[in-house]
Amino acid sequence: xxxxxxxxxxxxxxxxxxxxxxxxxxxxxxxxxxxxxxxxxxxxxxxxxxxxxxxxxxxxxxxxxxxxxxxxxxxxxxxxxxxxxxxxxxxxxxxxxxxxxxxxxxxxxxxxxxxxxxxxxxxxxxxxxxxxxxxxxxxxxxxxxxxxxxxxxxxxxxxxxxxxxxxxxxxxxxxxxxxxxxxxxxxxxxxxxxxxxxxxxxxxxxxxxxxxxxxxxx
Numbered sequence: 001x002x003x004x005x006x007x008x009x010x011x012x013x014x015x016x017x018x019x020x021x022x023x024x025x026x027x028x029x030x031x032x033x034x035x036x037x038x039x040x041x042x043x044x045x046x047x048x049x050x051x052x053x054x055x056x057x058x059x060x061x062x063x064x065x066x067x068x069x070x071x072x073x074x075x076x077x078x079x080x081x082x083x084x085x086x087x088x089x090x091x092x093x094x095x096x097x098x099x100x101x102x103x104x105x106x107x108x109x110x111x112x113x114x115x116x117x118x119x120x121x122x123x124x125x126x127x128x129x130x131x132x133x134x135x136x137x138x139x140x141x142x143x144x145x146x147x148x149x150x151x152x153x154x155x156x157x158x159x160x161x162x163x164x165x166x167x168x169x170x171x172x173x174x175x176x177x178x179x180x181x182x183x184x185x186x187x188x189x190x191x192x193x194x195x196x197x198x199x200x201x202x203x204x205x206x207x208x209x210x211x212x213x214x215x216x217x218x
Contacts, residue, residue, distance in 0.1 A: 033072060033073075033074070033075075033217070033218045034071075034072070034073040034074065034075050034085065034087070034187065034215060034216070034217055034218070035070075035071070035072060035215075035216045035217075035218050036069075036070070036071035036072075036073065036087070036089065036213050036214065036215050036216070037068070037069075037070060037071075037213065037214050038068065038069040038070075038071065038089070038091070038211050038212065038213040039066070039067075039068055039211070039212045039213075040066070040067040040068070040069065040091070040093075040194075040209045040210065040211045040212075041064055041065070041066060041067075041209060041210045042064075042065045042066075042067055042093065042207050042208075042209045043064065043065075043207065043208050043209065043210075044058060044059055044205070044206065044207040044208075045059070045206045045207065045208060046059050046204050046205070046206045047059050047204065047205050047206070047207065048203075048204040048205075049149060049151055049160075049162055049203055049204075049205075050202055050203060051151065051157065051158065051159075051160040052157060052160070053103065053104060053156070053157025053158070054101045054102060054103055054104075054155075054157055054158055055101070055102040056099055056100075056101050056113055056151060056158065057099060057100045057101075057102070058095075058099055058115065065093055065095050066093065067091055067092065067093035067117065067209070068091055068092060068093075069089045069090065069091030069092075069119070070089060070090060070091065071087050071088065071089030071090075071213075072087065072088055072089070073085050073086060073087030073088070073125070074086055074087075075217065076125075076127060081128060081129050081131070082126055082127065082128055082129070083126070083127040083128075083129065084124060084125070084126050084127075085124070085125045085127070086122070086123070086124050086125075087122065087123060087124070087125060087143075088120075088121065088122040088123075089119075089120075089121060089122075090118065090119065090120045090121075091117075091118065091119050092116075092117065092118055093116075093117040094114070094115070094116050094117070095114070095115050095117075096112070096113070096114040096115075097112070097113070098110050098111065098112050098113075099111070099112075099113050101113075101155070101158065109155075111153055111154070111155045111158065112153060112154065113151060113152065113153040113158060114151075114152045114153070115149065115150070115151055115152075116148075116149070116150040116152075117147060117148075117149055118147065118148040118149075118150075119145060119146075119147040119148075119166075119196075120145050120146055120147070120148070121143045121144060121145025121146075121166075121168060122143060122144070122145060123141060123142050123143020123144060123145075123168065124141075124142055124143070125139055125140070125141050126139060126140045126141075126142075127139040127174060135175060135176065136173055136174070136175060137173070137174045138171070138172070138173055138174075139171075139172055139173070139174055139190070139192075140169075140170070140171060141168065141169065141170030141171075141172070141192065141194065142167075142168070142169060142170075143167070143168045143170075144165070144166065144167045144168070145165070145166065145168075146163055146164065146165045146166065147163075147164050147166055147205070148161070148162070148163060149161070149162040149163075149164060149205075150162075162203055164198045164199075164200055164203045164205055165198070165199040165200060166196055166197060166198045166199055166205065167196070167197060167199065168194055168195070168196045168197075169194065169195050170192045170193065170194035170195070170211070171192060171193055172190050172191050172192025172193065172211070173190065173191055173192075174188055174189070174190040174215075175188050175189045175190065175191075176188020176189070176215070184217075185216050185217055185218070186215075186216060186217075187215030187216055187217050188214075188215055189212070189213065189214055189215070190211075190212075190213045190215065191210075191211070191212055191213075192210075192211045192213070193208070193209070193210055193211075194208070194209045194210075194211055195207075195208055196208075196209065
């Protein structure tokens with residue numbers, strides 16, 4: 001499983017590098033909007049959704065699920081050695097498998113379930129310019145939003161939709177020449193680790209994800 005995830009990361013990195021190089025050579029003058037594409041590998045620490053009839057536990061079989069998010073932001077504003085950039089993004093992931101279902105009377109069963117995940121969020125990215133380092137910059141992400149979770153199954157009472165508010169905390173590193181990245185469309189890459197946690201007591205959704213993001217200036 002981990003080998004498949006590593007191969008997936010390497011493939012995506014190669015595609016991003018190829019596409020980004022083509023964009024950076026073709027376009028020279030950026031505008032005032034940042035566009036980001038993020039490929040994520042999601043590993044829920046705890047994911048239990050409670051419908052009217054069942055509790056469905058995804059945690060044990062939901063490892064290494066791929067997701068993609070598209071984001072829009074305002075180019076960073078400098079505050080001393082820091083750069084602050086607000087952003088908004090939305091994404092999509094899908095997973096299908098056989099999961100453990102707990103009925104309201106406590107009985108257990110297993111059944112195939114399909115889960116669609118659509119997150120929508122907004123937040124702030126704060127990046128630190130290390131003196132003497134123009135290519136590597138650490139950053140911190142703070143965002144909040146809501147995820148639309150659509151649960152579908154053949155068993156009566158399983159299919160249901162959920163709105164789950166959440167917050168996200170992330171740490172990562174950006175890779176691009178800070179003095180040149182505003183002069184072309186290509187804005188570099190960033191790698192981050194993010195913790196996402198639900199803000200509802202009745203729906204348990206805590207997830208750790210590993211994200212690869214490519215940045216463009218439009």
